[in-house]
Amino acid sequence: MRGTIKKEGTSWFVLYDTGKDPVTGKRKQKKKRGFKTKKEAEKFLSEKLNSINNGTYFEPKDITLNEYLNYWVDNYARLNLAPRTLEHYNYIITQHLKPTLGKIKISNLQPFHLQEYYTQKLETGKIEGGGLSAQSVKHHHRLISKVLKDAVKWQFISRNVAEAVSPPKTKKVEMQTWDNERVKTFLDASQSSVYYSIYLTAIYTGMRRGEVLGLRWQDVDLENNVIYVRQSLQEVKKVGLTFKEPKSGKGRSITITTTLSKELKKIYKVQLEDKLLLGKEYHDLDLVFAQKNGKPIQPTEMARNYRKLVESSGLPYIRFHDLRHTHATLMLQQGVHPKVVSERLGHSSIGITMDTYTHVLPNMQKEAAQQFDQLIK
Structure with missing residues (x-):
């Protein structure tokens, strides 16, 4: 049997085979805990087994967002962005993203982490005190979305959690012109x-x-x-x-x-x-x-x-x-x-x-x- 579901206290866990280790030849197994209901566990197991059968399964990388951001800057940003854009993104990453979210494992990052991050930045996001504008936080959201989109593409994670989060709404500033x-x-x-x-x-x-x-x-x-x-x-x-x-x-x-x-x-x-x-x-x-x-x-x-x-x-x-x-x-x-x-x-x-x-x-x-x-x- 390639997967089992068992109860552990008040929650459920899933154990499933991911194939053989190419070096040792031994069977590799993965365990996922914390399902509140058996139905949730069954759904998760079904999705994993389907991806294994279809050849689309991959194991999320066990690294922090901090480590991944360093990887993204070195392997994408420095090669593809204009110097000024790179400078701006580096500022957001070093002054905001890393201090607040950097220690979270990239595979454990959830929509609520980002929602709380946006709220915190709106209230106390400025380095010198006070909150960032909604437009500034929206820039943060765009950067996070891009960073996580690349993480999915490179198979660091299976989904982009930023897609489940809405950035703060911005007010349209009236344009100023001369006649x-x-x-x-x-x-x-x-x-x-x-x-x-x-x-x-x-x-x-x-x-x-x-x-x-x-x-x-x-x-x-x-x-x-x-x-x-x-x-x-x-x-x-x-x-x-x-x-x-x-x-x-x-x-x-x-x-x-x-x-x-x-x-x-x-x-x-x-x-x-x-x-x-x-x-x-x-x-x-x-x-x-x-x-x-x-x-x-x-x-x-x-x-x-x-x-x-x-x-x-x-x-x-x-x-x-x-x-x-x-x-x-x-x-x-x-x-x-x-x-x-x-x-x-x-x-x-x-x-x-x-x-x-x-x-x-x-x-x-x-x-x-x-x-x-x-x-x-």
């Missing part, structure tokens, strides 16, 4: 800034900050007024400034206006002069937006300048990233098809664009209805 008059005010106020051309590019293209700062001349076609987004600049602690592929993982093209094209031509001319002046001291990385010596622009320095400009101009403050949202909102308000806006922003689907900019759609529908009314009349 066309405020955009003009900001551009007028920033004309004397060394970063003016960067602000202009962000507003006129909807590119992310890293994409603008990582733009190369080889990716700019001034004859046809097209920019190709193929790399992004990012700042990583202990590493410095690095380049990576765009967030979507693939490049995209953005048609630019004559105004922006003229500005880029001015920059190109100034850079040629800088190269001649500095000679070998010029660090030629082919960057469109660079320091006078050719090195990449420090994102944090530019961010400080941006904040000062917004404050001095008297405009309501919006983040640099909101210039991207401003670009998309203004285009949609002008009647540009959402598919075109989606392609300019580099969204993987038009659905993301529609979901992100739902605040624009009611007015667009109103205008469309009025235009239809005029057409019929």
Whole structure:
């Protein structure tokens, strides 16, 4: 008999054969205790015997979550994640997951462990005191889900318990953008800034900050007024400034206006002069937006300048990233098809664009209805 069920005090246990040890040739048996009813034990035994017969049985690894997280970082994260993403995940793992859940055997991890973890993080999760935001805890949940999904794939465990747990609900933050008059005010106020051309590019293209700062001349076609987004600049602690592929993982093209094209031509001319002046001291990385010596622009320095400009101009403050949202909102308000806006922003689907900019759609529908009314009349 390949499996037996017996009572032990008030609970039941299961004993079953898993086959022969390939080295010793001896029969291997597994024992599972703690079933409250005989029916639960029978169900468990049936599932195990079926998996053994089908050749899908494996023994969960007898390691702690701590040990598995180290394995995951070394064998997956370091090889597949962008430096900044790896840095962020490492922080969550070392500062949160390991101290709270690390000692639990990965095979013993249960949904209630994660549910209690989320509750605790919402209440007292901050290192300096206080609770984490629901959005932050949701990031933890996504990481845990990914980590355990890989554990199932690599046969460390038989199921992903994160699938049985719901992360806290997050409130949708209202998007902050400028209208066309405020955009003009900001551009007028920033004309004397060394970063003016960067602000202009962000507003006129909807590119992310890293994409603008990582733009190369080889990716700019001034004859046809097209920019190709193929790399992004990012700042990583202990590493410095690095380049990576765009967030979507693939490049995209953005048609630019004559105004922006003229500005880029001015920059190109100034850079040629800088190269001649500095000679070998010029660090030629082919960057469109660079320091006078050719090195990449420090994102944090530019961010400080941006904040000062917004404050001095008297405009309501919006983040640099909101210039991207401003670009998309203004285009949609002008009647540009959402598919075109989606392609300019580099969204993987038009659905993301529609979901992100739902605040624009009611007015667009109103205008469309009025235009239809005029057409019929």
